[in-house]
Amino acid sequence: MKTSTDVVVIGGGVIGLALARELDLRGCDVVVVERGRTGDESSSAAAGLLSAQSDAESASPFFDLARESRDLYPEWAADVEEETGVGVGWRRTGVLRLGSPESLERFAWQLEAGLPVEPLEVPEIGRRSGGRAAPDFRHGIFFPDDAVVDNRRLVRALRICLDRRGVEVAEGVSATRFLLEAGRCRGIETTASTVHSRAVVDSAGAWANFDETLPFEIPVEPVRGQIVELTDEAPFPTVLASDDVYLVPRPNGRILVGATVERVGFRKEVTAGAVAGLLTAALVLAPSLENARVSDAWAGLRPGTPDGLPIVGESAVPGLYLAAGHFRNGILLAPSTAVFLADVLLGGTGGAPPLFSPERFVESARAG
Ligand SMILES: Cc1cc2nc3c(=O)[nH]c(=O)nc-3n(C[C@H](O)[C@H](O)[C@H](O)COP(=O)(O)OP(=O)(O)OC[C@H]3O[C@@H](n4cnc5c(N)ncnc54)[C@H](O)[C@@H]3O)c2cc1C
Incomplete structure (x- = not known):
């Protein structure tokens, strides 16, 4: 495994894979670290519903994000299919x-x-x-306008995208600790080796709070x-x-x-x-x-998160970014999360709305 890269993505679920692909498309050097096999956890268990509207009981920034992501799907899925030859089963069934x-x-x-x-x-x-x-x-x-996708085929296809593009995906390797130096995150320690990087993205799904030495909790359960x-x-x-x-x-x-x-x-x-x-x-x-x-x-x-909303953006530790807590909508939100976070990481103008920012949980500092 490389010992130095621009961005380390922890977790090869739909969120980590979609983000790694987006970063690579934009010319960024990425390594994905996956404890087991890519796509095998929640992203394969899902039903693949892209239900932006049929669950929405009120207008909200979350509704806007969900609808935007659903509407990105036809082109995003077609691009992934074209890159890989794997059909991902996107259909506007309603x-x-x-x-x-x-x-x-x-x-x-x-x-x-x-x-x-x-x-x-x-x-x-x-x-x-x-x-x-x-x-x-x-x-x-x-x-x-609500739709479906075959999420198992989608994660398989996203993985093939990364392989074809030469992105390193280290399977069977767990991130164990964030490397914090002078108040910044400068990489991760893993069960295989230490990887130094400019930025680390924690997209470890339900396990996102894996590092108990962090000064704050990542409130995902x-x-x-x-x-x-x-x-x-x-x-x-x-x-x-x-x-x-x-x-x-x-x-x-x-x-x-x-x-x-x-x-x-x-x-x-x-x-x-x-x-x-x-x-x-x-x-x-x-x-x-x-x-x-x-x-x-x-x-x-x-x-899951305390307020049911995803946590996307830079954390209180500079260089440590979160793309976690997508709860019931991670398949739906994968394209928009990848685009938002790639914008943030690469210094573009975009970024997730404050409602999804990790800052809303600043009170989750660890006791002692
Ligand atoms: C029954 C069910 C139905 C669902 N239906 C839908 C639906 O219809 N539509 C929808 O949009 N969403 C649905 N979801 C939700 C969706 O599956 C999740 O929101 C989404 O898969 C989250 O993706 P993720 O990449 O964050 O997590 P995951 O897919 O869980 O991926 C996280 C990855 O991180 C890895 N990992 C963990 N710890 C470490 C570590 N320390 N180091 C390295 N790697 C690590 C894990 O092995 C895993 O592969 C459903 C979920 C379930 C369970």
């Missing part, structure tokens, strides 16, 4: 959210703001869902999510969502049923209760899945 008129009321602001949303009733719900939605659901909202995969050959044209579950169609008749949100520490078991709960909610939403085959189930650890 999301059809179903519920009572009262529960859907929280999305009415989008209609008033002139955003693309389509309130639906029966029989239009049946048509949009390809006959999948339960007839009990008589009200819905269709978000035509694991939030488990479980998914059950069903296989059913009949068409499933759009993402269906209720307040309890979402159903995401993938190629080859696969449908992802997700996802739990559990604060249980660094545990990735698939549990009977979660599987039962997800399947019950799935059959309420789409009863025609009753005879679908259960083809897989898995769990992953989302990087």
Whole structure:
């Protein structure tokens, strides 16, 4: 492994890989350090929903960021596909959210703001869902611009981008400590060697707070999510969502049923209760899945933060940058995070809005 570079990126999930690619495209020398294998953690566990609008209950800087990132996707995904020849499965399927008129009321602001949303009733719900939605659901909202991507193929493709471009990706190597000298971060110590650099980016997902010798905490904690995969050959044209579950169609008749949100520490078991709960909610939403085959189930650890928002930007230690805490939206936010942080690192004019800055957690200084 190189012992000196311009930027070290810790963690080869979707965030670290997307950032490393963006930095390399802009001529920056980058090394990625990955404890296991790239893409194997939360970024492979995700459902690949790019749901900027169908989860947004109010206008906010986060909503703007999510929408911007979703809208970067078609071109970004096409570039990655062209570089690698790997299809990443980006599709504008739309999301059809179903519920009572009262529960859907929280999305009415989008209609008033002139955003693309389509309130639906029966029989239009049946048509949009390809006959999948339960007839009990008589009200819905269709978000035509929300999309999906095959996140496992995406992380594989991003890795190939880096390999083709000659970016060093050190797998099986853990970052153990930030190298702090005269109040600046000047590299990292790893299980393999020390790497000196102008800047270090911590994009270690749920493990971002790995260095206990830092003078402040990085307030990221694991939030488990479980998914059950069903296989059913009949068409499933759009993402269906209720307040309890979402159903995401993938190629080859696969449908992802997700996802739990559990604060249980660094545990990735698939549990009977979660599987039962997800399947019950799935059959309420789409009863025609009753005879679908259960083809897989898995769990992953989302990087959660106290306010549910990502932490992107330079930390209180100059030279140490964070790209962490993307919680339920890291796949969605990967392109915009890469662009924002590359702008910041390379001294451009951009940068994440203050709402996402690490500075909002300055009170998280370590005791003692
Ligand atoms: C069930 C589930 C469903 C989800 N659905 C969606 C969705 O539909 N849409 C969406 O946008 N998001 C979704 N997410 C969230 C999304 O998966 C995450 O926000 C995103 O993957 C975070 O990416 P990351 O690169 O920060 O983390 P990760 O993918 O976890 O990558 C972090 C990497 O850092 C490495 N690492 C850790 N410690 C060290 C160290 N000390 N040294 C070196 N490497 C280290 C890890 O091995 C890992 O590879 C979902 C998550 C789950 C669990």
